[in-house]
Amino acid sequence: MNRPARLVTAALTASAALLLTACGSGGGDESSSDKIAGADSAGKSSASPSVSASADGIDRPExxxxxxxxxxxxxxxxxxxxxxxxxxxxxRAVSTVWQAVASGDLKKSGMAFYYTDTALRAVYDYAKNNNANKTSWAGTLRYFDRQVTVFDKTSAAVTYCTDESNANVKDLKTDKVNVVETSPESYVYYNTGVKKNKDGVWQIWQLHEDRGSKRCQP
Incomplete structure (x- = not known):
């Protein structure tokens, strides 16, 4: 979702797709998540309670x-x-991807709880690639100018900017953090499509990225 996605890509000599660029235009059928670890438990109440659990009664992944x-x-x-x-x-959705990248546990990351359709496949493949290469990030990501457009009771769009200037690639094999120079590419605009599932969770099904977007530049 962010500079780490770009940095990790660079660290892997461009072998890993950018998180949201890889998503392209969403859609597709739900069968795209058939073989994704943890996808069969998405939306089920067996998930562990979340540290940031809300009062909506939904049993969320930790x-x-x-x-x-x-x-x-x-x-x-x-x-x-x-x-x-x-x-x-x-x-929460954004956080589950970074949890997967940092922990290496795709099944328990919670991604399948907050993503669906082609967006789930994209974030799953992204995290899996970084896990295989023992690559993560360290620092701070700032999400700002977050806007919601509600279409109806079960569909909406969320747009936001990400400031990746204070996050850098981390080699999980050595715990070494490699600083990458800040550039216009460190600021990203995201446009996501979300839909509310039967359990009341707003899942991301569509993702678009505009890296280096002028609307997000400082």
Missing amino acids: IKLPSDMKLEFEGRQTGDAAKDAILADNE
Whole structure:
């Protein structure tokens, strides 16, 4: 989702696809997640309670990130309950991908709880590739200018910018952090399609990335 995605790609000599670029235009049928670890448990109440569990009664997967991996989400409260719920699930979705990258446990990452269709396949493949190469990131990612457009009771779009200037590639084999120079590519604009499933979770099904977008530049 971010500079780490770009940095990790560079560290792997371009062998790993950028997280959201790989997603392209979403859609596809739900069979795309048939062989994804943990996908069969998505939406089921057997998931572990989340540290940031809300009062909506949904039994969510637990999300724990390492101490050197920090996420900052701005604009959590819009004053609109529906939009706030969508933003909260977007935040959880992003976090599950980084949990998968950091922990190496795809099945228990929670990605299949918050992603579906081609978006799930994209984030799964991204995390799997980085796990295979023992590559992650350390530092801080800032998510800002987060906007929600609600289409109806079960569909919406979420757009936001990501500032990756304070995050760098981490080699999990050595724990060494490799600093990468900040550039316009460190700022990314994302456009995501989300839909509410039968359990009330707003899942990402479609992802688009505009790396180096002028609208996100400082």
